[in-house]
Amino acid sequence: MESKSAGRFTLGKQSSLAPDRGGGADGDRDRSEEMELPADIDANIRLMYLANEGDLDGIRELLESGVDVNFKDIDGRTVLHVAACQGCLEVIELLLEKGANVDPEDRWGSTPLADAIHYKNNDVIKLLEKHGAKLQIAPMHVKNHRQIPEYEIDSTELDFTDSIQITKGTFHMATWRGIQVAVKRFGEDVITDEDKLKAFRDELSLLQQIRHPNVVQFLGAVTQSSPMMIVTEYLSKGDLRAFLRRKGALKPVLAVRFGLDIARGMNYLHEHKPEPIIHRDLEPSNILRDDSGHLKVADFGLSKLLKMAKPVKEERPLVCEDNSCRYVAPEVFRNEEYDTKVDVFSFALIMQEMIEGYLPMNAKQNDEVPKLYAAKQRPPFRAPLKQYPHGLKELINQCWSENPADRPTFRMVIDRLTYIHDHIAQKQRWKVRPLRCFQKIEVIWKKDRSSKTTNRSSRSTSSDF
Template sequence: MESKTHVRFTLGKQSSLAPDPHNELVGVEEREDGEGIDPRVRLMYLTNEGDLEGIRELLDSGTDVNFRDIDGRTALHVAACQGSCDIVGFLLQQGAVVDPKDRWGSTPLADAIHYKNHDVIKLLEKHGAEPLMAPMHVKNAREVPEYEIDPKELDCTNSVDITKGTFRIALWRGIEVAVKKLEEDVISDEDKVRAFRDELALLQKIRHPNVVQFLGAVTQSSPMMILTEYLPKGDLCAFLKRKGALRTRTAVKFALDIARGMNYLHENKPEAIIHRDLEPSNILRDDSGHLKVADFGVSKLLRVTNRVKEDRPLICQDTSCRYVAPEVFRHEEYDTKVDVFSFALILQEMIEGCPPFHTKQEKEVPKSYAGKERPPFRAPAKRYAHGLKELIEECWSEKPAKRPTFRQIISRLDTIYDSLGQKRHWKVGPLMCFQNLEAVWKKDHSSLSSRRSSSRSTSSI
């Protein structure tokens, strides 16, 4: 049974939801030492000090592990704030309630999340603690975003993974959709929640035939989810693994799809959108065979006059490094031209039939780019239409300013694509001409034979 006192414990870190815990309820007795006070309050004091043996003695003597001060705070709240993993574990073993709410509605888990005590977060979640609400929850019903989807509308009974366990197929209003889920066990990870928010903010802005279509999201309950159109033909990475090197005309057609989608993102107003993770696995194929750019988990919004920088150096375990521009790897400021660099590698891969520097380990590839190395051109020269190799080399230029924009890339690819069409007509032309002449000859020969036959019949009469 929980016990309470009129004393407020004020040492150490306070409730994550308290507006100003030291200035409320004037006249309430406050004690900031551990001597000569109620054993229950002393429990709070020893918890704050990290005195596990002292806590053990108090609990052995009968002190209530679930004692609350006047603000409804328990020793578990204090331990969670302080990040005392050993004490949190011991208090739970002694029967501490895992999710008590203080007068402001904060729980030990909420406090641990607020103070970024990750080991305590994991321990509390292991014992059944649950987040108070989704990180994007709003109290006023009028503030619920228009894109909000009721999770009850989602049928995930037969859902299967699409990629790396991040996306799953589900049914929503009679159609198959791709669902990106932020699992409950990572809601306490502020970096992942921030990335989720950023991706959602970007997807709401995007409407283009060569960019995956955003359908809605679940943000007012946990787990939070993002819904996009489901493209059953899979990604470009899997397609290239099956097909190998593509015909030049197909590769250029695909490159135009990618470039058009990326140009739309880069010319977005008032802020350009940098994808920053453009690679074959993030490019999807639709039913008509066209490509769509997808996965904006690490994308950035960029004011036209600004450059951006990663919060920390790139770690290859976090993302694929095989298509990352050297300035990102060197932890320098960058702009939209990082996507142009990645695009060059993808275009070359479609012609060559293998990933860039495929014989090197993933973590070694960005070092090669930073050292001014580029993947070799090994395919026969005829595979590279006039101007195509030069375009690739400009796109992966060491100096970002020398790389063309996607608007310029589209113009050049259109010219190359048209030239490939003309060559195709030239090759087919002579054969078709011969076939037409042959058909005319057969028709004339048949007509002549018919007239001769008719003439003979008349003569015999």
């Protein structure tokens, strides 16, 4: 168990991530000078001084007297941090032998391995890695604290005590400054995987630009420590996939209302200035429900900016791993250039699924479905005709057209769905009006009948007299 102190070790080379490192221009110190330690100095801080000097006998004596090898000073630095900075190979071997934690983080998120890398102590790097040390520094880390982005969230402020996985499993619920938030955590491999790092940066860049009632709100990110995270608003109602799994086929009026929510969010992205945003992964798991029952588009991990109105292309062929490939446009599967119309294709499949109550091409395996789309096949319409309000089936057919140019824009989709929604509402009003009319006639008839009965009773009573 590690112990802590209000003391601070200030001599020698400091943390590689500290905003202001002491000890000269590069933190070096002439170790030929003898350090005179105060007699009453805390034993834990004395251990750090001895590690800085490379005093093996002194270190061994203190550890055997009961001093904690994993003690942390006020900055969270351990004796292993100090030894790694100084490049004391024999000291590090002794500390590890005595049970030192190999990957402790100081207050700036730096580990002994990170410090050794910074000060180019190659033998120490090899030794620490041999004992399981892994680089924890976030690749987006800045050396000057003034360069830390405004959206940066201190990872220590995120409380995962009662955390649960939400949506696809990459998101977790957490508490941040008294509110529930959704946190997308990126694995340690993002540090060394250039593709994953680029995806993180792209998603972060997009989220900072987006603000719309039908798009999930970005709150901040953790980029200065590992694991890196993206923090967004938490929507407790879950995603559309879970909702459809519970409810099955939706009533036409609800399906159309949901369709309008999705279309409004997507239209905002497609009309984004100066460059449109392609979502490229629009499917029910990436659409969330808020407390009022409205939908919001989420998860921009595969999104792309359509620069200079030029089509984009995937860097590698599509790999089907889950249901998401059931919503991918054929031009993406064929690894061709594509534009915003791929999202319109995905929208058509979601719209039909809400009416039909089952996955697109539900009888087929995930990896078979994109091939069927490329072969110009589409999911069949099986629901009764009355489930499709006038004009909806035609809109779906147009949205999943083989030729992307024949697919409507989301601005056009909104107009069409608004007309369909108004038409449904008008039909419902016509159903209600006659019913109310008959109810009023019945009330009048009963009232009139009651009045006549009362009059007869009065006349009968008068005649008896």
